Amino acid sequence: MSTPEPFATPNETRLRDLRAGAAGVLILARVVAVERREITRRSDGGRRPLLSGLLSDGTATVRFTWWDPPRDGIERGTVLRAAGVEVREFRGRPELTFSWKTRVEPASAVELPKVTGEEFPLRQVRELAPPEEGFRLRARVLRVQPKTVTVGEDRRVVHEGLLADRTGSISFSSWSDFQLVAGEAIQVAGGYLRTFRGRQQLVLDDRSVVSRVEATDLPDPAELLRAGPKTIARVEDEGGGETVAVEGIVVGLLPPSGLVYRCPTCRRTVKSGICRVHGQVEGQPDLRARIVLDDGTGALTINAGRAETERLWGVTLAEARGRLREQPDPTILEEQILEALLGRRLRVRGQGTKDDFGVTVQPESIEAVEIDLDAAATELSARIPVGR
Amino acid sequence: MALREPAWRVTARELESSLEEERGSGERAAGYLLSPFGARMNRVVVAGSLSPAESIGRDESSAFWRARLSDPTGAVAVTAGSFQPRAMAQLRAARESRPAMVVGKVHLYRGRDGVGYVSVRAEAVRSLAEGEERALLADAVRQTLDRLDLIERVEKAPSTTESDLRAEGVPTTWVRAAHEALRRYPQVDRAAFRRELGAAVRRVAGESGPVPSESGRPTSVTVTHVAPPRAPAPPPTAAERAEESVFLDLLDEIAEVSVDGYADLKEVVSRLEAQGLVPDRVETVLSRLEEEGVVEEPIVGKLRRA
Numbered sequence: 280m281s282t283p284e285p286f287a288t289p290n291e292t293r294l295r296d297l298r299a300g301a302a303g304v305l306i307l308a309r310v311v312a313v314e315r316r317e318i319t320r321r322s323d324g325g326r327r328p329l330l331s332g333l334l335s336d337g338t339a340t341v342r343f344t345w346w347d348p349p350r351d352g353i354e355r356g357t358v359l360r361a362a363g364v365e366v367r368e369f370r371g372r373p374e375l376t377f378s379w380k381t382r383v384e385p386a387s388a389v390e391l392p393k394v395t396g397e398e399f400p401l402r403q404v405r406e407l408a409p410p411e412e413g414f415r416l417r418a419r420v421l422r423v424q425p426k427t428v429t430v431g432e433d434r435r436v437v438h439e440g441l442l443a444d445r446t447g448s449i450s451f452s453s454w455s456d457f458q459l460v461a462g463e464a465i466q467v468a469g470g471y472l473r474t475f476r477g478r479q480q481l482v483l484d485d486r487s488v489v490s491r492v493e494a495t496d497l498p499d500p501a502e503l504l505r506a507g508p509k510t511i512a513r514v515e516d517e518g519g520g521e522t523v524a525v526e527g528i529v530v531g532l533l534p535p536s537g538l539v540y541r542c543p544t545c546r547r548t549v550k551s552g553i554c555r556v557h558g559q560v561e562g563q564p565d566l567r568a569r570i571v572l573d574d575g576t577g578a579l580t581i582n583a584g585r586a587e588t589e590r591l592w593g594v595t596l597a598e599a600r601g602r603l604r605e606q607p608d609p610t611i612l613e614e615q616i617l618e619a620l621l622g623r624r625l626r627v628r629g630q631g632t633k634d635d636f637g638v639t640v641q642p643e644s645i646e647a648v649e650i651d652l653d654a655a656a657t658e659l660s661a662r663i664p665v666g667r
Numbered sequence: 668m669a670l671r672e673p674a675w676r677v678t679a680r681e682l683e684s685s686l687e688e689e690r691g692s693g694e695r696a697a698g699y700l701l702s703p704f705g706a707r708m709n710r711v712v713v714a715g716s717l718s719p720a721e722s723i724g725r726d727e728s729s730a731f732w733r734a735r736l737s738d739p740t741g742a743v744a745v746t747a748g749s750f751q752p753r754a755m756a757q758l759r760a761a762r763e764s765r766p767a768m769v770v771g772k773v774h775l776y777r778g779r780d781g782v783g784y785v786s787v788r789a790e791a792v793r794s795l796a797e798g799e800e801r802a803l804l805a806d807a808v809r810q811t812l813d814r815l816d817l818i819e820r821v822e823k824a825p826s827t828t829e830s831d832l833r834a835e836g837v838p839t840t841w842v843r844a845a846h847e848a849l850r851r852y853p854q855v856d857r858a859a860f861r862r863e864l865g866a867a868v869r870r871v872a873g874e875s876g877p878v879p880s881e882s883g884r885p886t887s888v889t890v891t892h893v894a895p896p897r898a899p900a901p902p903p904t905a906a907e908r909a910e911e912s913v914f915l916d917l918l919d920e921i922a923e924v925s926v927d928g929y930a931d932l933k934e935v936v937s938r939l940e941a942q943g944l945v946p947d948r949v950e951t952v953l954s955r956l957e958e959e960g961v962v963e964e965p966i967v968g969k970l971r972r973a
Contacts, residue, residue, distance in 0.1 A: 509836070510836060510838060511673070512673075512838030512839070512840065512841075513836055513838070515670065516833070516839070528712070528803070528806075530674050530712060530770045530791065531770065531790065531791060571671065573673055573674045573712070574673075575673060575674065575675060575676040575712075575806065575810050576673055576838045576840075576841070577670070577671075577673045577838070578670075578671040578672070578673050578674070614753060617753075617791070618793065621768075621770075621791055621793045622768050622793050622795060622799060622803070624802065636670070636671070637670045637671055650798075650802040650805060652798065652801050652802060652805065652871055652872070652873065653872065653873075655802070655805040655809070655871055656805070656868055656869075656871040656872030656873075657872075658809075659805065659808050659809060659812065659864075659868045659871060660865070660868045660872070662812045662816075663812070663861060663862060663864055663865050663868060664858070664861065664862060665865075
């Protein structure tokens with residue numbers, strides 16, 4: 280590092296407080312990501328080295344560009360203090376530029392600001408949008424469960440679940456075990472947001488701070504998980520959601536429904552014995568139904584897996600394969616499923632995601648709904664005037 | 668974005684009363700049938716007694732079947748052709764009238780004298796238990812009442828905005844359809860229609876049995892304009908006979924090369940016009956031929972020799 284000298288002003292600017300246009304700013308941060316490049320000067324073809332990447336101090340993460348950096352010593356995890364940094368703005372977010380005027384010295388991780396979370400602004404679930412970070416959230420844990428995943432060579436445990444406040448719910452995945460229990464009210468600080476499979480997700484890691492709070496203003500978990508159905512028009516309007524509940528009748532099936540073959544490795548459907556990712560594979564038979572549910576205000580697709588399809592259809596996978604041996608035409612199975620489901624009144628809960636073709640729900644539960652005809656008749660006749 | 672069109676819950680009476688259309692713009696845009704009671708239908712689901720179907724296709728290669736679905740408020744034609752093989756098979760299968768539901772697309776054909784023919788081109792048909800039929804009828808009545816309430820509300824308080832109503836859970840499409848209903852059907856007696864729904868509610872309650880539904884010619888025809896009665900026609904002159912033969916020759920010629928074996932009425936009219944026969948004359952010739960039983964129009968707009 281060049282010219283390590285004592286700094287005149289000891290007060291660093293937190294990354295969250297950076298304002299575009301400022302020059303000579305002092306910061307203290309950790310390198311979260313870094314990449315070394317060389318830029319070729321157009322005038323004389325000379326090459327100029329450049330480091331770029333992300334810096335974070337727990338309050339925010341910002342991009343940085345460092346012209347003529349030291350040959351080595353700057354890598355992911357390095358904590359540094361830099362004086363005379365220039366702040367620019369790119370696409371509405373501040374960026375840092377280190378130039379010849381900037382003096383950089385190594386610092387220790389313990390000098391990084393202690394994130395207690397209290398200094399962050401309190402946000403509500405509905406307000407959250409990537410790439411925001413440096414916020415506080417008070418929410419109810421609706422559910423949480425550990426899951427083992429393979430990251431590179433390592434096997435790690437990630438705790439996945441759902442958080443909710445009065446404004447909505449958001450899924451989370453925590454790389455650190457905060458001993459979360461379904462039903463408790465927590466305050467989360469130092470998390471960040473990402474988009475995963477079209478839905479927002481809150482990511483927590485060892486830099487996040489979680490504390491238990493008194494939940495006077497948070498919804499009851501039962502109320503959220505068992506909330507009554509919304510109209511499908513509304514679900515379309517809201518772009519799906521983590522806990523969607525709808526009720527309607529089955530008006531159709533979309534292909535592929537019925538007997539499908541899946542790749543034994545990735546569970547993708549196999550076409551002509553070829554998996555999109557794993558090539559020629561021995562496909563494993565499976566049942567599925569892509570049900571079109573309609574409530575008169577809108578329609579959405581329910582992706583029913585094997586267990587749900589078997590239950591709704593009343594035919595098991597083994598029986599379906601038996602039928603196929605007798606009549607080797609897979610479209611017959613699809614027709615039979617449609618015949619069994621058409622017009623059925625279902626209440627479905629699950630996670631809804633929206634794309635160009637509308638909302639698709641991954642069901643957590645599918646129940647048949649019975650209508651009390653006498654009650655319906657009484658309710659309806661009260662709305663019709665008698666006589667002239 | 669091409670979202671799937673919802674299946675509007677409507678009664679047969681509402682379909683019979685719908686005569687206004689909204690044509691989509693652009694390629695493959697959906698068209699809608701607008702009802703006086705706040706529905707903007709591309710697709711519907713209707714339940715009632717479904718009659719046995721009759722074939723109105725010319726031959727095996729262009730199969731087309733038509734049945735009639737009756738509920739306590741009215742009746743509507745249900746059709747299915749070879750493009751809806753499953754629905755067609757369902758229509759053909761029935762030997763007698765039975766409770767059924769039909770999911771399908773609505774079609775409006777406006778006849779030459781202002782008569783509107785609404786039919787439902789079935790996508791899916793299923794026989795129902797009586798309880799299921801009554802439950803679907805309850806849905807139709809409930810949503811129809813909701814739409815009538817909404818129309819009343821926007822009529823009384825036109826300043827209520829879409830977003831106000833949306834916050835209450837009223838679909839935006841319903842609000843727009845309510846405004847359209849008021850604009851396009853200023854004279855309709857919605858209170859009378861509301862009272863008519865009483866018959867459907869009695870069926871929901873099980874106080875009345877299934878609506879008998881005869882096969883035969885569907886009556887799902889709404890006459891909006893009644894032509895003045897014609898004087899008894901004098902016997903045709905030689906000139907008229909000549910026109911008839913020109914007409915029939917052309918009809919045969921067009922039917923010969925058409926895919927479905929029918930002669931398209933519009934084509935007949937435009938080609939006769941090119942031969943110097945004014946549309947009024949074509950009309951006269953056609954109705955005479957139809958009366959004489961020489962030509963028939965089994966599908967609206969499609970002609971063939973009887």
